[in-house]
Amino acid sequence: MSVEANASLRAGEVAVAAPLHGDAALYFIGSVRTPWSQSRDCPRQGDREHGPICRIEVNEPWRAALKGLEGHSHAQILYWMHLARRDLVLQSPRSDGETTGTFAIRSPNRPNPVSSSLVAILEVGADHVLVRGLDCVDGTPLIDIKPERCPEAPRPKGA
Amino acid sequence: MSVEANASLRAGEVAVAAPLHGDAALYFIGSVRTPWSQSRDCPRQGDREHGPICRIEVNEPWRAALKGLEGHSHAQILYWMHLARRDLVLQSPRSDGETTGTFAIRSPNRPNPVSSSLVAILEVGADHVLVRGLDCVDGTPLIDIKPERCPEAPRPKGA
Numbered sequence: 525m526s527v528e529a530n531a532s533l534r535a536g537e538v539a540v541a542a543p544l545h546g547d548a549a550l551y552f553i554g555s556v557r558t559p560w561s562q563s564r565d566c567p568r569q570g571d572r573e574h575g576p577i578c579r580i581e582v583n584e585p586w587r588a589a590l591k592g593l594e595g596h597s598h599a600q601i602l603y604w605m606h607l608a609r610r611d612l613v614l615q616s617p618r619s620d621g622e623t624t625g626t627f628a629i630r631s632p633n634r635p636n637p638v639s640s641s642l643v644a645i646l647e648v649g650a651d652h653v654l655v656r657g658l659d660c661v662d663g664t665p666l667i668d669i670k671p672e673r674c675p676e677a678p679r680p681k682g683a
Numbered sequence: 684m685s686v687e688a689n690a691s692l693r694a695g696e697v698a699v700a701a702p703l704h705g706d707a708a709l710y711f712i713g714s715v716r717t718p719w720s721q722s723r724d725c726p727r728q729g730d731r732e733h734g735p736i737c738r739i740e741v742n743e744p745w746r747a748a749l750k751g752l753e754g755h756s757h758a759q760i761l762y763w764m765h766l767a768r769r770d771l772v773l774q775s776p777r778s779d780g781e782t783t784g785t786f787a788i789r790s791p792n793r794p795n796p797v798s799s800s801l802v803a804i805l806e807v808g809a810d811h812v813l814v815r816g817l818d819c820v821d822g823t824p825l826i827d828i829k830p831e832r833c834p835e836a837p838r839p840k841g842a
Contacts (some may be wrong), residue, residue, distance in 0.1 A: 540744035541744070546705075546708020546709055546710060547708070547709055547710055547711040547763075547824065548705075548709045548765075549705020549707070549708060549709070550705055550706055550708070551794050553795070582786075585700070586699075586772060586786075588697060588699075588773055588784060589773070589793075590784050590786050590787070591783060591787060592783040592787030592788075593784060593787040595787065596787065599786075600799070602799075604706075604707055612748075613744065613746075613747040613748040614747055614748070614750060623750070624750060624751040625747060625748040625750030625751050626745075626748035627741075627745075627748045627828040627829065628748075628749070628750060628751030628752040628754070628830055629830065630829050634748075634827060634829075635710050635712050635745060635748075635827070636709050636710060636712070636826045636827050638797060638826065638827060640759070640761075665707070668786075668793060668794070668795050668797060669786040670788075670789050671786075671788065671789065
């Protein structure tokens with residue numbers, strides 16, 4: 525099922541034919557506003573402490589589902605990397621002909637380009653959440669928001 | 684858009700009409716084999732150290748994408764909670780009439796029931812991965828496998 529002649533593949537990379545149909549449908553429940561208008565401008569990883577404040581906009585009919593999120597300091601944000609290609613099984617991140625399987629790297633290019641970021645919550649509004657820690661391009665479709673404990677919270681002194 | 688009369692709703696819970704169409708299609712790339720045949724048998728959270736060994740089966744054409752995963756000790760597994768309902772915006776986890784927004788709890792019932800587990804990798808085969816740390820029902824559809832650092836790895840003594 526390899527596609528042999530594909531000008532946008534790097535040496536050694538292998539693409540497969542995409543399945544003829546999907547198995548489940550995602551709903552885009554909102555979108556993520558960030559300062560980065562192109563993929564190449566995005567940081568490699570979000571910074572929950574010093575990164576810019578980003579706005580997560582939640583669409584109807586899902587806004588009521590934000591109730592209670594203000595009681596949490598951190599959240600896991602799932603979003604859809606809509607600019608990714610979905611057919612690569614072997615990739616060559618360094619463009620040197622050496623390939624790694626898609627499941628052995630965290631490239632956005634994967635069969636189901638769902639990404640997960642752990643963010644710090646600054647504000648929860650009726651239709652939005654302000655957070656720090658995102659790294660995706662402006663306009664990225666939102667899939668989910670889940671409360672999360674902060675993994676690296678320093679223990680209080682004496683505890 | 685509330686559905687008022689719904690026998691399976693607990694007091695105070697609110698369901699909305701599902702969108703008429705999906706915005707993106709997920710491919711099920713394999714399935715997860717666990718010892719738990721029903722949701723009620725599943726542990727609340729996977730145990731990477733002492734949990735049972737589970738088998739992640741990867742379908743074609745995606746198997747080549749496992750190349751290199753054997754060099755990693757841990758992975759993030761994304762799967763689709765196919766038994767979840769997707770229309771709840773307010774839920775009452777304790778069935779006491781007190782409700783919380785879906786985005787403020789980690790219930791499987793959410794607009795896009797994508798779950799993420801951090802697992803320990805025991806074996807990577809040509810068409811499967813053996814792991815510890817899953818908590819989902821047997822037969823759960825697989826969405827993605829990504830290498831991950833273990834967050835709580837103890838530092839070597841003297842380091």
